[in-house]
Amino acid sequence: MTTGQQPRTYPFGEADRLRLHPTYAELRRSEPVTRVRLPHGGDGWLATRYTDVRTVLSDPRFSRAATVGADVPRTTPLVSRDTNILTMDPPDHTRLRKLVAKAFTARRTEMLRPRAEKIVGDLLDAVEAQGPPVDLIEALALPLPITLICEMLGVPVEDRVDFRRWSDKALALTAFAPEEIVAAVEDLRDYIAGLVAQRREHPTDDVLGTLVQARDEGDRLTEAELVNFGVTLLVAGHETTANQIGNFVYTLLTEPEHLAALRTTPDLVPAAVEELLRIVPLGGAAGFARIATEDVEIGGVTVPAGDAVLVSMPSANRDDAVFTHPELIDFRRETNPHIAFGHGVHHCVGAQLARMELQVALSALLQRFPALELAAPVEEIVFKKGRLVRGLASLPVRW
Amino acid sequence: MTWRIEVDRTSCVGSGMCTAIAPERFVLVGDRAQAVEAAVEPDDAVLDAAESCPMEAIVVRGENAEVLAPEV
Numbered sequence: 001m002t003t004g005q006q007p008r009t010y011p012f013g014e015a016d017r018l019r020l021h022p023t024y025a026e027l028r029r030s031e032p033v034t035r036v037r038l039p040h041g042g043d044g045w046l047a048t049r050y051t052d053v054r055t056v057l058s059d060p061r062f063s064r065a066a067t068v069g070a071d072v073p074r075t076t077p078l079v080s081r082d083t084n085i086l087t088m089d090p091p092d093h094t095r096l097r098k099l100v101a102k103a104f105t106a107r108r109t110e111m112l113r114p115r116a117e118k119i120v121g122d123l124l125d126a127v128e129a130q131g132p133p134v135d136l137i138e139a140l141a142l143p144l145p146i147t148l149i150c151e152m153l154g155v156p157v158e159d160r161v162d163f164r165r166w167s168d169k170a171l172a173l174t175a176f177a178p179e180e181i182v183a184a185v186e187d188l189r190d191y192i193a194g195l196v197a198q199r200r201e202h203p204t205d206d207v208l209g210t211l212v213q214a215r216d217e218g219d220r221l222t223e224a225e226l227v228n229f230g231v232t233l234l235v236a237g238h239e240t241t242a243n244q245i246g247n248f249v250y251t252l253l254t255e256p257e258h259l260a261a262l263r264t265t266p267d268l269v270p271a272a273v274e275e276l277l278r279i280v281p282l283g284g285a286a287g288f289a290r291i292a293t294e295d296v297e298i299g300g301v302t303v304p305a306g307d308a309v310l311v312s313m314p315s316a317n318r319d320d321a322v323f324t325h326p327e328l329i330d331f332r333r334e335t336n337p338h339i340a341f342g343h344g345v346h347h348c349v350g351a352q353l354a355r356m357e358l359q360v361a362l363s364a365l366l367q368r369f370p371a372l373e374l375a376a377p378v379e380e381i382v383f384k385k386g387r388l389v390r391g392l393a394s395l396p397v398r399w
Numbered sequence: 400m401t402w403r404i405e406v407d408r409t410s411c412v413g414s415g416m417c418t419a420i421a422p423e424r425f426v427l428v429g430d431r432a433q434a435v436e437a438a439v440e441p442d443d444a445v446l447d448a449a450e451s452c453p454m455e456a457i458v459v460r461g462e463n464a465e466v467l468a469p470e471v
Contacts, residue, residue: 344415344419345451347415
C-alpha cells in the first residue's frame with residue numbers, strides 16, 4: 001500500500017518561471033502515484049501519469065464535495081468551506097453546470113469571436129499609440145478576458161479595479177495574509193450579491209440574469225450557490241486566460257524558432273495554442289484535492305477510502321506514453337489530447353472561450369507587430385510569487 | 400420506449416464530461432467519446448450528458464426521432 005518511505009515534501013519547490021520541476025518526470029517513471037506531504041492538511045497522494053490523472057479527475061469514486069470544510073492536504077492556507085461549482089459532485093454539480101453550459105458552448109463562443117477581435121484591435125491601437133516599451137499584461141493580457149467575461153456575465157467592466165484587487169487576493173497562497181484572503185472573498189460575494197439584487201429589480205439576459213431567473217422562477221439553485229457561482233465565473237473567467245496570454249507570449253518571445261514558425265504560417269495559431277496549453281503549466285502546483293470514497297487501486301497502489309489524492313495536469317501533459325518528445329514544443333503534432341482544461345465533470349466550462357481568446361490575441365499581436373520582442377533581458381522579466389497560478393508581473397515589449 | 404444516442408466524434412474534444420456524468424452510457428475510445436449502446440432505455444443521465452457537452456456533440460432522440468437534448 002505505501003512504500004514505507006517518508007512522504008515527499010510537496011510542492012517540490014517554488015514555481016520557477018514556466019518550468020516544471022524535474023521530480024515529476026522521475027515520478028512518472030518510477031512512482032506514478034506517490035505519497036506527498038503538503039504545507040497544510042497533512043499527507044496525501046499525488047498522481048503524475050496521464051492515465052491515472054484522467055482517472056482521478058473523472059472516476060466518481062474520487063470526490064470533490066468530500067473536501068468541503070475538511071482539513072485536506074493543500075497548498076492554500078485556508079480550509080475551503082464554500083460549496084461552489086468547483087467543490088460539488090454530480091448530481092448537484094450537473095444541476096448547476098447545466099445552467100451555464102449553454103452560454104459557453106463552442107458554437108456560442110465562436111459567435112463572440114468578432115467581438116474579441118474588435119476588443120483586441122482597439123487594445124493594440126492603444127499600444128501603437130503609446131509606443132514602446134509597453135507592458136503587455138496591462139495593455140492586452142488582462143483587459144481582453146476581463147472585458148469579455150464582464151460582457152457575458154453582465155458585470156460592469158468599470159468596476160474592474162475593485163474586483164481585480166479582490167480576485168488577486170482570493171487566489172493567493174502566501175502572497176497575502178489569510179485574513180486578507182477571507183476579506184477579499186467576502187468583498188467579491190458582496191459585490192456579486194449587489195449585481196444579483198439589481199437583476200431582481202431589472203431582469204437581464206446575461207449569464208448572471210439567467211442564474212437569477214433559474215433561482216427565482218425555477219428554484220434550481222440556492223441563493224448561496226447563485227452568489228458563489230457568480231464569484232467563481234468572474235474570477236476563473238479572467239485570471240486564468242490573462243495569465244496564459246502573458247505566459248504564451250513570453251514563451252514565444254523566448255523561443256524564436258517557434259515564433260518565426262507562427263509568423264510565416266499564421267494558420268498554425270490554433271494548433272500552437274493547443275501545444276502551448278499542453279506545455280505551459282498554469283498552476284504553480286497541484287491543488288483541488290479529491291477524496292477516495294472507497295479503496296481504489298491506481299498506479300500500482302491502493303488508495304484507502306478517506307485519503308486525499310492530488311493530480312498534476314502539467315505532468316500528465318508531458319507523459320511520453322501519450323506524447324512523442326513531450327518536452328519539445330511542436331505545433332504540428334498529429335494529435336494533442338492534452339488535459340490543460342482538466343477532464344471529467346469539472347472540465348473547464350470556459351475552455352472554448354479561453355481557446356478563442358488565446359487564438360485571437362496571438363494572431364492579432366503577431367500580425368500587428370512583426371518585430372515584437374522583449375524590451376528587457378529575459379532574466380529581468382519577473383513572475384508573480386506565492387499564487388495558485390503562474391503569471392508575469394509585467395511583460396515589457398518593443399517592436 | 401427507446402432513446403437513441405448520437406455522438407459526433409469529429410466535434411468531440413474528449414473532455415470526459417459525458418463519461419463522468421453517465422459512465423454506463425459513454426466510453427472514451429481513442430480520446431473521443433462514443434455511446435456504449437446507441438439505443439437505450441430513457442435515462443436522465445443521458446440528457447444531462449448531452450446538455451453539458453461543451454461541443455454539443457451528443458444528440459439524444461426520442462421514439463419518433465425528435466431531439467430530446469440538447470436544447471438549442
